[in-house]
Amino acid sequence: MTEAPTGSSPTLRDVATEAGVSAATASRALNGSTRNVSPEKLALVLQAAAKLGYAPNLSAQATARGSTKTIALIIHDLADPYFSSIAAGAIEGAEAAGLTVTMAVTDRSPDRELEIVSTLRGHRPHAIILGGSRIGDDHAALARELQAYEAAGGRVAVVSQPALPYGTVTIDNHHGAEELATALVAHGYRRFAVLRGPDALRTSRDRADGFLAGLARAGLDAPDRIETEFTEDGGHAAMTRLLDRGLDGLELVFAVNDVMAIGAMRALRDAGLVPGRDLAIAGFDDISAATDVTPALTTVGVPMHAMGLRAIELALAGNDPGEVVRLPTTVVLRDSTPRHRIDSQM
Amino acid sequence: MTEAPTGSSPTLRDVATEAGVSAATASRALNGSTRNVSPEKLALVLQAAAKLGYAPNLSAQATARGSTKTIALIIHDLADPYFSSIAAGAIEGAEAAGLTVTMAVTDRSPDRELEIVSTLRGHRPHAIILGGSRIGDDHAALARELQAYEAAGGRVAVVSQPALPYGTVTIDNHHGAEELATALVAHGYRRFAVLRGPDALRTSRDRADGFLAGLARAGLDAPDRIETEFTEDGGHAAMTRLLDRGLDGLELVFAVNDVMAIGAMRALRDAGLVPGRDLAIAGFDDISAATDVTPALTTVGVPMHAMGLRAIELALAGNDPGEVVRLPTTVVLRDSTPRHRIDSQM
DNA sequence: CTGAAAGCGCTAACAG
C-alpha cells in the first residue's frame, strides 16, 4: 500500500521562522500558557500559522506530552440503533471535553474485541470505553489487557457490563422487566410467553428473569420461554414456532429486546394476525423503530444516549474505580398492548 | 528482569533490554523487515514483548515515520441509520486494510465540519472521508482546508457530494427517483405530492427533481411540493399540513427520504387513516426501518454500506483524483404502494 | 545481521 508521505505539512518551526521567533515561543503562542507571550509576538505567530495553514502534528504533540486527547470507543455493531445511540452519546460527551473519539467495532466477536483493545492501547488514549454487553462470560484475557492499560495510567469505563472491575454505567434490566410485567398484569393480561436470547447473554437472562419475577409477584405461573437469536430474525422465527404450535389462549408475548419484538410482530402479520389485537407484544430498549411500527410497541425505555455520555464522564472523572452508575428505565405502554378485557382473567 | 515502572507503559527500550538486544533490533523484530533479524533474537524479542505486555506507542511511531495508520471519518449524525450504515461500511473497509478509524460527527453544521477537518488534519491521517452530503453550497473554506491536507500528501474521499474535486462515491439520486416515479405510474398512480427537504440540500433537490422528471416523462403534471425538515418530524408535520388542507384526490405521497416517509405514515395514522390504503406512501434510502413499518415502505434502495466501503477503497487506491463512483439504486416496491385501481386513471 | 547515532515535530524545564 502506498505510504503517502506527509512531508510537506508546515511544521512548528516553519511557523516560528515565518514569524521571526523561536519554536518555543511559537509553541507557547499556539498552545501553552498564552499568558506568557507578548501580544505582538502572539499576533505574529497566529498570523504566520494562518498564512501557512498550519495544523499542529497531534502525534508529535502526543509523544512529547506523553498523553493524548483521544478516547477510544469500542462497540459491537454500528448499524444497531442500540449501540449507535450509545456511541452518539459518548461522542457528544467526548467532544464536550475537547477529546476526539477513536472507534472500533467488534462485530460481537470477543476475540476481535480483545485484539482491538490491544491495538487501541497503542494509541495511548485518555480512556477506553467498552460500549455494550459482552457475549460470553470469559473475561480473563480481556481483563488482563485492560489491566495493563490501566496500570499504565489509562482510564476504563464500561457500558452495561457490570462484570468488569471498572466504572460502569448500566441499567437494571431485571427491575425494568419486572416493572413491565407488573404494568402488563395491571392492564389485564394473564397468559404470557417470553422470547429470550441465548442463555450466555447476561442481558437477556436478566430481562427474562425479571419478567418472571414480576409475574410471580402477581401470583402468576411462570410462562413459556422460547430461546432464539437476539435479532429480528430470531424474534420472527420464535414467533413462527409459537404459532405453529398453537397459541392456546396466549395473550401477550414479551421479547427481551425491541428488534426481536418487531420480528415477532412481522411473524404475526405473516400469519394473517394483527399484533396488539390478536396477540399483544412487548419489547425492551425503546429504540426509535418502536414508535415506527404499527401498532407502536410497548417497551421499556433505556437511556442509551445518556449511558454513552455518562460513561465518558465516569472515565474522565476517575474517582471511584469500580463505581457503578445505574440509570433508570421507564415502562412505556403503547398500542401493542392495549388494555385487556377483564373476562380473560383466568 | 526489568519491571515496568508503574504509571507508564513499557517502551521499546524496555523490551530491548529485557531481550538483551538493541532498540533498533527490537524495532525491526516487532515491525520492520522481519527478514533481517535472526530467528533467535526475533524469538527473544517477541517473548520479551509478550512478557511485558508491550504495545507500541502509535503516536511515537507516527511521528517517527511521518505517517499514520488511521483514517478519519466525518459523519453528520451517528444516530441516523443512513450515516451509521455508511460509517459501518467505512470501518469495515478500513479494518480490512489494517487501518484504524477516527470519527467525528458534525451534527449537520458546516462550521463544525470545517473545524473538525482542521483538527483531524492534525492527526495526519492516511485519508479523510467525508461521509454524507453537505448542507450548504458554500464549500470555499472547506475546500481550502482539504486542499492543504491533500497538498501535504493526504487522501480525501467523499460520499455523496459530487461537488468537491476528490474521489467521490455517490448514487444517482435523480435517476433513482425518476425510476421510482415510473414504477409508481405503472402501478396505476396518477395524483402525487412530494415532501422535500430544505432547498439547500442537494440530495433533496435531486430526488424531488428526479421524481418530477419521471412523472413528466409519463405525461403527468408537476405535483404539489411541500418543503419541510429532512427528518421524521418534518415528514409528520408536512403530512399533517397536507391533511389539514384536504387530500383532494391525492393518491400517493413521495417523501425524499425514508424517515420523512415514516413520519408521514405516522401522521396519517394519527388522523385515523391507513397508509397504503387511504393514501400510498413512498420514500428513499431503504433504511432497515422501511421493512419494520406497516405497511412496509416502498422506497429506493441505496447501498449505504457499500458506499462507505468504496469510499475507503477510493481513498486508498488514490489513482484518479476526481474519480466518481456511481453506485446503483434499486426501486423496491412494497405494501405502502399497492397496485392502484384502474378506474382512477381518469 | 546488528548496534550507534541522528532525527520526526513538539513540549518543557532552564537560564537569561
Add this chain to the structure above:
DNA sequence: CTGTTAGCGCTTTCAG
C-alpha cells in the same frame, strides 16, 4: 517574556 537545550518513543540510515 523568550531562546536554548533536552528529551518523548520510535524508526532509520550508516557503519561495522
